[in-house]
Amino acid sequence: MPSRPHPLPGAALGLVLLLALGLPALGLPALGLPQVQVLEGGSARVPLMSGTPETPDPASPQVIAHRGASGHAPEHTLAAYDLAVRMGADFLEPDLQMTADGVLVAFHDATLDRTARGPSTYCTGPIRERTLAELRDCDVGSWFNERFPDRADPAFVGLRIPTLEELFQRYGASVRWYPETKNPDERLPGQPPMEEVLLDLLHAHDLRDPAVERGQVLIQSFSPASLRRLQELDPELPLVQLLRASDATPETVDAVLDAVAEYAVGVGPNRALVNEAFMDAARARGLVVHPWTVNDPVEMDRLLSFGVDGIFSDFPDVLGARIRAWAEAGDG
Numbered sequence: 348m349p350s351r352p353h354p355l356p357g358a359a360l361g362l363v364l365l366l367a368l369g370l371p372a373l374g375l376p377a378l379g380l381p382q383v384q385v386l387e388g389g390s391a392r393v394p395l396m397s398g399t400p401e402t403p404d405p406a407s408p409q410v411i412a413h414r415g416a417s418g419h420a421p422e423h424t425l426a427a428y429d430l431a432v433r434m435g436a437d438f439l440e441p442d443l444q445m446t447a448d449g450v451l452v453a454f455h456d457a458t459l460d461r462t463a464r465g466p467s468t469y470c471t472g473p474i475r476e477r478t479l480a481e482l483r484d485c486d487v488g489s490w491f492n493e494r495f496p497d498r499a500d501p502a503f504v505g506l507r508i509p510t511l512e513e514l515f516q517r518y519g520a521s522v523r524w525y526p527e528t529k530n531p532d533e534r535l536p537g538q539p540p541m542e543e544v545l546l547d548l549l550h551a552h553d554l555r556d557p558a559v560e561r562g563q564v565l566i567q568s569f570s571p572a573s574l575r576r577l578q579e580l581d582p583e584l585p586l587v588q589l590l591r592a593s594d595a596t597p598e599t600v601d602a603v604l605d606a607v608a609e610y611a612v613g614v615g616p617n618r619a620l621v622n623e624a625f626m627d628a629a630r631a632r633g634l635v636v637h638p639w640t641v642n643d644p645v646e647m648d649r650l651l652s653f654g655v656d657g658i659f660s661d662f663p664d665v666l667g668a669r670i671r672a673w674a675e676a677g678d679g
């Protein structure tokens with residue numbers, strides 16, 4: 348149990364600064380989305396939720412389901428996303444890769460080899476060299492059973508790579524989204540810019556207006572160029588710059604965050620970067636802080652003690668429990 352209350356003033360100050368700057372009301376939503384209505388089924392439109400997420404609550408750090416509830420089910424599968432919704436995650440995080448024929452799919456790695464099984468002609472090598480039709484033969488569930496026999500489930504065998512459009516069709520505007528542009532600067536000839544395809548899909552699925560204004564969509568990338576392209580296309584989009592552990596040192600953090608604050612409303616640091624000095628530097632620039640990827644409850648507590656605004660985790664249930672513990676300790 349945490350020994351001291353959650354330091355809300357820092358988080359609240361950050362949000363006040365954001366609002367004062369006229370930025371969208373970024374999510375610091377209360378845990379738990381509207382009542383989940385789970386209807387099992389395939390990739391057709393399946394209403395998992397009713398209504399839209401509540402207005403963000405500045406008092407509660409956000410649970411960001413990293414690749415879905417990927418500690419419990421194979422990452423970036425409908426099983427993992429469904430479970431994240433059931434667990435009350437505040438955001439779903441699809442990593443986005445582009446297929447050879449210009450379709451955005453939820454997939455983390457640049458290559459298929461780690462998580463795809465199936466015909467080697469199609470299910471190995473760089474994903475951006477495969478068409479969507481070729482990827483349909485790839486099984487992205489079986490690897491999980493091989494890697495984590497204690498969490499294996501026969502139902503995971505044969506799960507397919509979902510397109511972003513399928514995810515939007517399945518969960519729509521009833522959840523919050525935190526897509527990441529992966530390898531956005533490595534387009535093949537003829538491929539459209541990833542950012543344009545993403546924006547078109549947001550518009551087509553009621554995830555631009557008024558979803559962005561109500562803090563329902565955040566877009567992240569390790570690529571500053573990708574985020575700047577998004578800003579050019581739509582200056583109102585709330586953007587989050589991801590940082591690797593090597594991207595900042597105590598000596599460079601001020602300069603790094605100065606640059607980020609030019610186009611982003613938040614920063615997604617490797618958890619190793621986060622300490623009081625980092626938080627102070629981010630707060631001074633009005634940046635929200637969403638570290639990744641945190642699965643150890645002790646590390647969750649460390650980060651929550653600094654007043655981070657949300658955390659990426661493969662275990663949204665564990666993170667949700669820690670956040671509730673901090674809230675209860677603060678109430679006491």
Ligand code: G3P
Pocket residue numbers: 413442455527567589615639640659
């Ligand atoms: O997007 C936050 C975190 O997911 C970044 O790392 O490699 O898991 O996408 P990665």
Ligand code: CA
Pocket residue numbers: 440441442527
């Ligand atoms: Ca990611």
